[in-house]
Amino acid sequence: MEIFNYSFIILLLPMLMFVTLGLCGHKMSHRTAGMLGTSGLFIITVLAYIVAAQYFTMPRIDGVFATVTPYNFTWLQFTESLIIKLGILLDPISVMMLVVITTVSLMVHIYSLGYMHGETGFQRYYAFLSLFTFSMLGLVVATNIFQMYIFWELVGASSYLLIGFYYTKQSAVAASKKAFIVTRFADLGFLIGILLLSFFTKTFDFETLTNGSVSLIDTAAGKSFLGISAASWAMALIFMGGAGKSAMFPLHIWLPDAMEGPTPVSALIHAATMVVAGVYLVARLFPVYVIQTPDVLMFITVIGAITALYAAIVACVQTDIKRVLAFSTISQIAFMIVALGVCTSMELDHEGHGGLGYMASMFHLFTHAMFKALLFLGAGAIIHAVHSNEMSAMGGLRKYMPITHITFLIACLAIAGIPPFSGFFSKDEILAAAFDKSAFWGIWMSLVAGLTAFYMFRLYFNIFWGKEAHHEHTPHEAPKTMTIPLLFLAVVTCFAGFIPFGNFVTPTGLSYDIHLNWTVAGTSIAIAIIGIALATWLYMKPNDKPTRMADSMRSLHTWAYHRFYFDEIYLFVTHKIIFRYICAPIAWFDRHIIDGTMNLMATATQWASYHIRGLQSGRLQSYAVVFLFGALLVAFIVLCCM
Amino acid sequence: MEIPMIYYVVVSTIMFFAGVYGFVTRKNLLAILISLELMLNAVDINFVVFNRYLFPGQLEGFFFTLFAVAIAAAETAIAIAIIINIYRNIKNIKVDNLDKMKY
Numbered sequence: 244m245e246i247f248n249y250s251f252i253i254l255l256l257p258m259l260m261f262v263t264l265g266l267c268g269h270k271m272s273h274r275t276a277g278m279l280g281t282s283g284l285f286i287i288t289v290l291a292y293i294v295a296a297q298y299f300t301m302p303r304i305d306g307v308f309a310t311v312t313p314y315n316f317t318w319l320q321f322t323e324s325l326i327i328k329l330g331i332l333l334d335p336i337s338v339m340m341l342v343v344i345t346t347v348s349l350m351v352h353i354y355s356l357g358y359m360h361g362e363t364g365f366q367r368y369y370a371f372l373s374l375f376t377f378s379m380l381g382l383v384v385a386t387n388i389f390q391m392y393i394f395w396e397l398v399g400a401s402s403y404l405l406i407g408f409y410y411t412k413q414s415a416v417a418a419s420k421k422a423f424i425v426t427r428f429a430d431l432g433f434l435i436g437i438l439l440l441s442f443f444t445k446t447f448d449f450e451t452l453t454n455g456s457v458s459l460i461d462t463a464a465g466k467s468f469l470g471i472s473a474a475s476w477a478m479a480l481i482f483m484g485g486a487g488k489s490a491m492f493p494l495h496i497w498l499p500d501a502m503e504g505p506t507p508v509s510a511l512i513h514a515a516t517m518v519v520a521g522v523y524l525v526a527r528l529f530p531v532y533v534i535q536t537p538d539v540l541m542f543i544t545v546i547g548a549i550t551a552l553y554a555a556i557v558a559c560v561q562t563d564i565k566r567v568l569a570f571s572t573i574s575q576i577a578f579m580i581v582a583l584g585v586c587t588s589m590e591l592d593h594e595g596h597g598g599l600g601y602m603a604s605m606f607h608l609f610t611h612a613m614f615k616a617l618l619f620l621g622a623g624a625i626i627h628a629v630h631s632n633e634m635s636a637m638g639g640l641r642k643y644m645p646i647t648h649i650t651f652l653i654a655c656l657a658i659a660g661i662p663p664f665s666g667f668f669s670k671d672e673i674l675a676a677a678f679d680k681s682a683f684w685g686i687w688m689s690l691v692a693g694l695t696a697f698y699m700f701r702l703y704f705n706i707f708w709g710k711e712a713h714h715e716h717t718p719h720e721a722p723k724t725m726t727i728p729l730l731f732l733a734v735v736t737c738f739a740g741f742i743p744f745g746n747f748v749t750p751t752g753l754s755y756d757i758h759l760n761w762t763v764a765g766t767s768i769a770i771a772i773i774g775i776a777l778a779t780w781l782y783m784k785p786n787d788k789p790t791r792m793a794d795s796m797r798s799l800h801t802w803a804y805h806r807f808y809f810d811e812i813y814l815f816v817t818h819k820i821i822f823r824y825i826c827a828p829i830a831w832f833d834r835h836i837i838d839g840t841m842n843l844m845a846t847a848t849q850w851a852s853y854h855i856r857g858l859q860s861g862r863l864q865s866y867a868v869v870f871l872f873g874a875l876l877v878a879f880i881v882l883c884c885m
Numbered sequence: 886m887e888i889p890m891i892y893y894v895v896v897s898t899i900m901f902f903a904g905v906y907g908f909v910t911r912k913n914l915l916a917i918l919i920s921l922e923l924m925l926n927a928v929d930i931n932f933v934v935f936n937r938y939l940f941p942g943q944l945e946g947f948f949f950t951l952f953a954v955a956i957a958a959a960e961t962a963i964a965i966a967i968i969i970n971i972y973r974n975i976k977n978i979k980v981d982n983l984d985k986m987k988y
Binding site for chain 1: 905908909910917980984
């Protein structure tokens with residue numbers, strides 16, 4: 244549609260920023276580079292808001308916001324049917340994601356002006372931020388699954404670059420490699436899934452896949468592998484890619500380590516935007532999942548529920564504040580995944596609530612992006628003030644950092660699910676969707692919600708209350724460039740819950756009025772308050788209750804503190820089993836058979852040339868002799884033949 | 886009595902192979918040059934003889950020989966100039982010693 248013709252600028256501008264800052268950044272001053280990146284992003288944000296305003300004010304067709312494709316051009320054409328296109332697709336969820344990404348990214352850009360002040364590689368940092376924004380925006384507006392895969396890898400690469408931003412630090416380098424390898428491993432599954440899916444349906448296009456014109460079940464009928472149908476394999480493998488990016492169990496191990504990157508990066512990439520790519524992917528292909536492979540959706544629910552509980556337990560005992568937030572992110576994303584998983588149909592109206600989870604998931608994605616970015620940026624301000632990530636170095640900071648304190652508290656209340664903050668509304672919808680599916684999932688997720696409230700307030704009290712740590716110099720409030728994004732996000736967190744989200748994003752596109760189910764809401768509020776109360780009792784005043792409690796549950800505490808030894812299991816599997824019994828023989832084969840063949844050829848050639856090099860003596864006379872005898876021989880042969 | 890053509894050809898063949906033999910065995914640059922001249926003159930004899938016996942009344946062979954002799958003279962002048970220069974540089978004209986440019 245013509246009115247969205249300007250939407251390509253949203254993609255083009257961050258790309259241009261990346262090229263400009265990447266190539267000429269080192270010639271600019273820090274200030275110029277930072278302002279250039281931030282103002283570029285400001286323009287994109289404004290454009291994204293205009294797109295959203297125009298899109299959601301368009302007249303509905305049959306009560307549904309039409310899917311708009313302003314651009315879709317052929318990029319690669321291999322055969323008649325194998326065509327890869329690039330384009331821009333606007334529908335309610337992609338427009339919502341545009342708003343989320345640009346808002347959080349702009350906040351992080353502004354915040355970084357203060358946080359990264361004076362760092363070496365400041366211009367490089369902004370170049371990478373632009374690259375990331377470009378790839379993430381390209382991912383959400385992808386018109387086909389292959390374009391999504393391309394940008395999927397690009398966000399992976401920019402995440403790698405930003406985690407390893409302090410590339411002289413050994414742990415940062417290791418963390419960036421870990422993140423890249425784990426997500427890359429998951430992307431292998433994603434790629435196989437894409438190939439399976441498009442092999443059967445003969446299309447990459449999201450619209451064709453989701454509007455019901457091709458049926459994966461029909462085209463892949465009768466084919467199965469290991470007792471599971473090919474259709475389920477395809478969708479499960481695609482989810483594997485999403486699970487890798489979204490840090491779902493058991494591919495979650497990279498996200499806590501990714502906190503080695505600068506804190507604003509954690510806020511942008513590892514809390515608000517990139518890690519929800521997996522949720523977005525499932526939401527994008529939601530009609531395929533819910534109609535054609537409900538068994539995979541069940542599998543997704545189980546994975547999500549395990550992840551949510553696991554991450555919440557681990558978050559309760561971590562002492563590094565960024566680690567707590569990382570596990571909290573994993574847990575909250577698992578909430579979104581579960582919400583998608585518990586859907587039973589596309590319906591969402593008076594008769595059926597089967598698609599409530601979809602709406603809830605997208606709503607939670609939206610609110611979570613805001614308050615989790617706020618939490619991370621607040622944590623950044625705290626780390627900036629006390630120069631440590633450890634809780635033991637904090638305590639009693641509320642006197643020194645009032646703005647950070649208030650905004651952090653708002654975010655904690657939101658994530659704990661206390662009304663009227665945004666997290667309450669979205670989490671309540673998720674719990675309602677889970678109870679709709681079955682009481683088991685509802686109770687499970689309510690329990691996790693209670694744990695969420697507990698660990699967030701444990702974090703809050705340990706930072707701002709409790710025993711005051713000895714400070715080298717008095718902590719001070721962060722500069723304006725850092726507090727303004729905090730305040731902005733806090734305001735959004737306060738009011739985002741009142742957005743009539745159901746009017747914009749529903750599985751069928753029909754408008755739906757969110758109404759609170761007070762049984763569910765009441766229970767979740769009660770559980771949240773219990774969690775908060777417990778945390779208050781344990782952590783508000785300095786006392787020895789937490790230690791005694793940890794002692795009484797020694798083994799559980801140790802296991803949770805070491806994240807249930809998952810990293811050790813991975814290390815054992817990779818080092819002891821894969822490296823020793825698979826890689827070592829392969830390496831031997833490579834070194835001795837493949838290299839050996841090549842070496843043999845080289846040695847033989849060398850030996851032969853050593854022995855015949857005497858022929859090229861440079862003596863003209865000996866050449867003449869050879870020539871003479873050659874000529875005589877030829878003459879002799881010619882004569883014989885005649 | 887006319888001398889048969891084969892006599893001339895025998896002489897020129899002997900001359901040519903004497904030249905070849907000298908070219909490949911001699912170490913002295915002047916001797917090599919002389920051998921080269923022998924080969925050249927053997928060819929000249931062939932030109933003249935074949936013209937005389939096979940195409941009487943035509944002159945191409947004779948003229949070709951005249952050109953070859955003139956060019957051989959010029960070439961010899963240059964070759965000797967080179968040899969003199971070599972002698973000035975390395976104080977002998979042994980072909981084995983001419984390996985300065987090789988390594």
